[in-house]
Amino acid sequence: MSLPSATLRWESESWNAAAAVRLRELMSAELAPRYAPVEHRRVRAPQPSADEIVVTWIGYAADVPVVTASLRRLPDRHEVKRVFVHADHRGRGLARAALGAVESTARERGVERLWLQTGALQPEARALYAREGWHRVPPYAPYHRNPFSVCFSKFLAPRPGGGADVH
Incomplete structure (x- = not known):
């Protein structure tokens, strides 16, 4: 697989993994101030378990x-979770x-459609997903109870010739 x-x-x-945990901690610390004024209105979904990843x-x-x-x-879908780039490395397409x-991993596993959830106060994320061919969908469970959830879905086209290398 090319990366x-x-x-x-x-x-x-x-x-x-330590690196994954550290990057998620940085993401949470960065987003906390954005959501602080509305924290009392947010409904948090359970975090993924390692077995689900x-x-x-x-x-x-x-x-x-x-x-x-x-x-x-998940039993009924595959979801993208916790896309994050360290602040010092942004603007490079990472x-x-x-x-x-x-x-690519999803395609290799035969997944035809992906889902993701982001937040209303994350315009950069929403813009990225729209640019990358994701389409807004109504918030799905368990995010539908959070008034700040913005959900997307994307149908994955099979790779020509059946190859599934990452681009």
Whole structure:
């Protein structure tokens, strides 16, 4: 499988790998101030369990984890979780590359449609998903109870010739 962005070293890791946990902590710390004024109105969905995560992709720059995205398997769908790029590495297409890695993994597993949830106060994320061919859908369970949820879905086209390498 070829991996995105030749300037990074990409690794498939577990949800609980130290690098993945650290990047999710940075993401949470960055988003907390945005949602602080409305925190009392948010309804939080349960966090994924390690057993639900098919893969967590981590991109390393000089052995430092700088980008992540995960694929979650649920009984009725596959979901993209926690797409995040370290602030010092933004503007280089790494979020797009991480999405591509997750989509490729999903295609390899025969997944035809992906889902994701983001927040109303995350315009950068919403813009990225729209640019990458994701379409807004009504919030689905368990996110439908959170008034700040914005959900997307994307049908995955099979790779020509059946190949599934990451772009």
